[in-house]
Every structure is written in C-alpha cells, then in structure tokens.
Amino acid sequence: MLLRRIRAAGFLSFGENMELAVEPGLTVVTGPNGVGKSNLGRCLEVCRAAIGRSADDPAAERLDLYKDSGYQGRSSFEVRPI
Secondary structure, eight states: OOOOOOEEEEEBBBOOOEEEEESSSOOOOOTTTSSSSSHHHHHHHHHHHHOOOTOOOOOGGGGGGGGTTBBBGGSSEEEEOO
C-alpha cells in the first residue's frame, strides 16, 4: 500500500482534524517542539498496525498501546490512511 494522505481527528495532540498529503519521494517533517511531529509518527504507526491486522503482521499487536490516546481523555479518535 502506498500512503498518499493521512488524516487524524481527536488523536493525541490532534484535537481537530489533521491531514497531511504525502507526495512521491522523500517527506521530511520539521518544526519546533510541541507541534505534533512525534504524534504524526504515531499516526503512521497506528495505520500500519491497523493494516497489518488483516495480514497477520506482528505490528498489529501495537494497536493496544493506543487504546487510550484520545485527545484530552476522549474515548474515541480516528486515524486513517487515505
């Protein structure tokens, strides 16, 4: 699967909708501390784990790490590869 876009809402520090388009080639994410770079990486990890769940990928086991990752204690969130 080729990732072209990722969307998250209510996940970790992304209270509102966050969407990132990924163009062909190398993508580099930079910015000051506290703007969500690491949480973007966590979004990617959640997507890989969710996709791996249907393919018996061991990465799917990591989904449990994120069950309580709703923004400011929310009980649900959405992370989706598009």
